[in-house]
Amino acid sequence: MCMVVSEGTFDKAMMPLIMGQTAAAMGTEVHVFYTFFGTKLVTKKANPKLPGMMRLFTGMFRNRMHKVGIPGYQEFVKQCQEMGVNFYACTTTMGLMGVKNEDLLPGVKILGAAAFLKLASESQTTLFIG
Amino acid sequence: MQKDATLDAKGLMCPMPIVQLAKKVKEMKSGQVLELLADDVGAKEDVPAWCSRTGNQLVGTETEGTLLKFYIRTK
Numbered sequence: 165m166c167m168v169v170s171e172g173t174f175d176k177a178m179m180p181l182i183m184g185q186t187a188a189a190m191g192t193e194v195h196v197f198y199t200f201f202g203t204k205l206v207t208k209k210a211n212p213k214l215p216g217m218m219r220l221f222t223g224m225f226r227n228r229m230h231k232v233g234i235p236g237y238q239e240f241v242k243q244c245q246e247m248g249v250n251f252y253a254c255t256t257t258m259g260l261m262g263v264k265n266e267d268l269l270p271g272v273k274i275l276g277a278a279a280f281l282k283l284a285s286e287s288q289t290t291l292f293i294g
Numbered sequence: 295m296q297k298d299a300t301l302d303a304k305g306l307m308c309p310m311p312i313v314q315l316a317k318k319v320k321e322m323k324s325g326q327v328l329e330l331l332a333d334d335v336g337a338k339e340d341v342p343a344w345c346s347r348t349g350n351q352l353v354g355t356e357t358e359g360t361l362l363k364f365y366i367r368t369k
Binding site for chain 2: 186
């Protein structure tokens, strides 16, 4: 399964992790490609907030999710990686968004569009989250 | 139903019961029966879907109020 994430808000950040972790638990190979505003989500400083005025309620959302067993963002990414979910940052938008190689979370690979499209063409499911 | 292990996923919501289930089944021996307890209504559809996708066998389900019990024979 392949996913493209082009937004960097909390809701768009959590979706691919929930879907990705579930797919990995079902024995499916998972590739998540982060581009444009999504690129920030695979950096060490990533701490996504809800969009617009809703950002003020991010903490409340996080607490509610925590109560039903869903971990905080950074911990969730780590758990996904442990279950074999692959994360990629788009080369071009890294430059655009000011994200350097050393800013990326450990294990995140850098990929161009052609390489990702090859993965997507070999995959049965491709989702766009943005 | 006879079981070899129980996994209590009460209070957890999608996808956590499935994620915990996958981890637990990996630790068990082939042919053993796991009892999974969950109260997320989503589990009613998610557990059979997970079983059919992964080739583990769902051998029984029980409902007690809001509590769902699944019995899974590992492949």
